[in-house]
Amino acid sequence: MSHVIASSGGIAWAQAWPYVGTGYALAVGLLGGYGVWVVRKLRRAERSLPGADEGQL
Amino acid sequence: MSMTAQGANGAPGTGTAPAGARRVLSRTASRVLAAVTLAAVALRLVMGLFVAPSDSAGDPPQGQVYRLLFLHVPSAWVAYLAFGVTAMASILYLIPRTRGLQWDHLAGASAELGVIFTALVLVEGSLWGKPVWGAWWAWDARLTTTAVLFFLYLGYLALRRIGGSPHQRSMRSAIAALIAFIDVPIVHFSVTWWTTLHQDGSIFNQKMQVHIQDARMNAALIVGVVASTLVYASLCIARMRLLALEEGMEERELQAAIEERLAARRDPSASSPAPQPVVTGSTA
Amino acid sequence: MLGEAMLVAGKDLRIEARARVGLAQILPFGAIVLLLFAFALDLNRGLLPEVAPGLFWIAVLLASILAVSRSFAVESEHNARDNLRLVGIDGAAIFLGKAAAIVVELLALEAVLLVGTFVFYDVSARGMVAIVPAAVAATCGIAATGTVYGILAAGLRMRETLVPLLVLPITAPVMLGATRAFEEALGGNTSQAWPWVQLLVVFAVIYVIAGVLAFGPLLEES
Numbered sequence: 001m002s003h004v005i006a007s008s009g010g011i012a013w014a015q016a017w018p019y020v021g022t023g024y025a026l027a028v029g030l031l032g033g034y035g036v037w038v039v040r041k042l043r044r045a046e047r048s049l050p051g052a053d054e055g056q057l
Numbered sequence: 058m059s060m061t062a063q064g065a066n067g068a069p070g071t072g073t074a075p076a077g078a079r080r081v082l083s084r085t086a087s088r089v090l091a092a093v094t095l096a097a098v099a100l101r102l103v104m105g106l107f108v109a110p111s112d113s114a115g116d117p118p119q120g121q122v123y124r125l126l127f128l129h130v131p132s133a134w135v136a137y138l139a140f141g142v143t144a145m146a147s148i149l150y151l152i153p154r155t156r157g158l159q160w161d162h163l164a165g166a167s168a169e170l171g172v173i174f175t176a177l178v179l180v181e182g183s184l185w186g187k188p189v190w191g192a193w194w195a196w197d198a199r200l201t202t203t204a205v206l207f208f209l210y211l212g213y214l215a216l217r218r219i220g221g222s223p224h225q226r227s228m229r230s231a232i233a234a235l236i237a238f239i240d241v242p243i244v245h246f247s248v249t250w251w252t253t254l255h256q257d258g259s260i261f262n263q264k265m266q267v268h269i270q271d272a273r274m275n276a277a278l279i280v281g282v283v284a285s286t287l288v289y290a291s292l293c294i295a296r297m298r299l300l301a302l303e304e305g306m307e308e309r310e311l312q313a314a315i316e317e318r319l320a321a322r323r324d325p326s327a328s329s330p331a332p333q334p335v336v337t338g339s340t341a
Numbered sequence: 342m343l344g345e346a347m348l349v350a351g352k353d354l355r356i357e358a359r360a361r362v363g364l365a366q367i368l369p370f371g372a373i374v375l376l377l378f379a380f381a382l383d384l385n386r387g388l389l390p391e392v393a394p395g396l397f398w399i400a401v402l403l404a405s406i407l408a409v410s411r412s413f414a415v416e417s418e419h420n421a422r423d424n425l426r427l428v429g430i431d432g433a434a435i436f437l438g439k440a441a442a443i444v445v446e447l448l449a450l451e452a453v454l455l456v457g458t459f460v461f462y463d464v465s466a467r468g469m470v471a472i473v474p475a476a477v478a479a480t481c482g483i484a485a486t487g488t489v490y491g492i493l494a495a496g497l498r499m500r501e502t503l504v505p506l507l508v509l510p511i512t513a514p515v516m517l518g519a520t521r522a523f524e525e526a527l528g529g530n531t532s533q534a535w536p537w538v539q540l541l542v543v544f545a546v547i548y549v550i551a552g553v554l555a556f557g558p559l560l561e562e563s
Contacts, residue, residue: 010112010120011188019184023125024106027132027177028098031288034173038295045302049309208510215506219497229493232555233507236489239551240511247514247540251521 081159081294094291097284101127104277114270122188127277129181131285132174133203137241139171139289140206143213144238147231159301161227164234166296168213170289175207198249205244209237223304342434349438354445356415363446367407371454374400379461393462394523398516401451402483406505408443408450409487413495432556436488440552443484444477451476468526471534475522478541482515483508485548492556514544 082090105127112119146164149155182200183193194200217230269275357363378396382388389396455476459466490507494500518540525534 010118011122013121016121016124016188019122019188020106020124023128023181023184024102026180027128028102030173030177031292034170035292035295038292038299042295042299042302045299045306048306049302205510205513208506212503212507212510215503216493219494219499219503221497233490233493236486236548236551236555237511239547240514243514243540243544243547247517250540251517254521 081297087291087294090287090291090294094284094287097280097287101277101280101284104273104280109273109277110271112270112274119189122185125181125185127281128285129178129185130278131281132177132181133199134282135285135289136171136174136178136203136206138286139167139174139293140210140238140241142167142293143171143234147234147238150227150231151235158223158227158304159297161223161230162297162300162304163293164230165214165217165300166293168210168217168234169296170293172207172210172214174285174289175203175210178203179207196252198245198252201248201252202241202245205248206241209240213237342431343437345431345434346437346441349435350441350445351438353412353415353439353442357442357446362411363408363450367404367411367446368450368453370407371400371404371450372457374403375454375457375461389462390464393458393464394520394527396462397451397454397458397523398479398519400454401447401480402509402512402516404450405443405447405483405487406508408446409484409491409508410501410504412439412443412488413491413500416495433553436492436552436556437549439491440481440484440488440549443488444480447480447484448477451480464527466527467529468531468534471526471531471538472523475519475526475534475538475541478538478545479515479519479522481545482541482548483512485545485552486511489548489552489555515541518544 080087105124109124109127111121112123143164146160146167150157150160150164179200182197182203186195187193213230213233216233217226220226221229269278375396378400379389382392455472458464487504487508490504490511494503494507497503518537522534522537522541525531525537
């Protein structure tokens with residue numbers, strides 16, 4: 001099972017970066033993209049509702 | 058389409074506030090939350106990728122790959138949290154005394170985020186598993202339960218899209234959320250039991266974990282949990298508000314269309330899409 | 342309420358006895374699934390007896406989706422659902438009645454498929470003392486969850502594809518427990534099947550209660 005581990009120090013960056021990189025990029029991308037989408041639609045909705053962005057609404 | 062100053066429900070000046078669209082957080086509070094969230098995310102990226110040292114004490118040592126766990130573990134926590142919030146919100150909707158559309162919006166928003174985080178758990182688990190286990194997947198108890206959770210969520214979200222009045226849809230979704238939520242401990246228990254049946258060191262009982270031997274690792278993990286929770290909270294609140302506003306917009310459009318029709322009937326010489334024959338018999 | 346539930350169950354079973362959709366369509370469907378598994382898994386390698394419990398329960402689960410859909414299709418004909426409510430039958434009774442009818446139909450299906458498994462997958466019939474309770478408990482769990490989601494989705498568009506998506510993940514523990522119970526029983530370790538049977542019973546009890554609680558209020562709303 002541990003055939004991938006080259007040295008006694010564990011998997012080095014040279015081998016690890018595709019996995020770690022994809023993981024982090026995906027998390028940031030997916031959540032960030034969702035956030036951008038929500039904010040954009042919120043702005044559009046607020047614009048078409050007079051008084052929507054004040055405290056009450 | 059023009060929205061006249063007379064609100065459809067008689068509230069003059071502003072448009073009618075749709076039920077549940079009152080802001081959960083004030084404008085400044087939202088901005089503060091967003092700023093804190095972004096700061097926490099930046100911090101967790103720095104700590105997880107750079108500050109925390111490489112894993113050299115594990116058996117076998119995982120080196121740099123274990124950093125994925127700084128995402129995977131917090132995401133799993135948030136996925137379960139989100140599901141719990143959906144269940145709580147559903148209960149609040151079902152109880153007549155606390156019923157309010159905002160709970161339905163919370164349930165829906167939380168479930169959407171739950172799907173995203175659940176998907177991240179599965180992918181990050183795979184990305185971790187390939188270099189460490191040699192396989193893209195293992196029937197680890199938590200991973201398997203998360204996979205079931207993913208599909209439970211998807212079904213719930215699919216059910217939410219289907220029509221009826223907001224109240225009908227909310228009732229139906231709330232019940233579905235609770236039915237699904239009850240299943241989660243049962244699934245977890247049965248899957249855990251199932252994986253313990255196989256003691257042969259095969260793909261069944263590999264554990265997705267790393268031995269924490271350094272305080273910096275601990276810190277990175279904690280920051281990761283905090284950051285993920287903040288991301289969930291801020292996105293959830295924003296999405297809740299969007300759901301409320303969109304619902305309000307639909308109501309408003311419907312009201313406006315009704316108003317136009319009524320106005321056209323009362324006064325046929327005013328602009329109207331389909332001129333109606335005048336009831337009194339005089340020709341236009 | 343139980344009396345009303347029996348009325349509803351009786352009605353469903355009578356409709357089934359006349360229409361014989363279960364016999365003519367759902368049972369063959371289950372049998373065909375078992376047949377296709379044999380093609381998929383290549384008979385000669387002796388694999389089939391080992392995986393037979395799992396294949397059996399997958400065939401049953403898929404067939405149960407059809408049974409649930411059928412149970413609710415019956416209601417939408419001639420506005421049956423509204424008529425039921427007008428007569429004043431409690432939502433919980435409708436749930437219990439429909440679920441009970443599905444249990445009866447599924448048990449009949451399972452009996453036939455089980456015989457088919459013994460014959461065509463070369464499995465020896467052992468441990469029946471555990472097999473029967475396991476099957477009954479599992480079937481009650483499947484019927485309860487299927488009926489719950491069937492009622493939830495009743496009358497909605499896209500329900501034919503929605504119901505499977507809702508029911509299959511929920512029944513994951515049933516799949517797990519029933520397969521393990523069958524494996525132990527058919528393999529001669531009946532004593533080790535009982536814990537799994539307990540799991541199946543717990544699941545069934547929880548979801549029957551959940552269905553009863555959910556359907557008082559829900560039918561008023563829809």
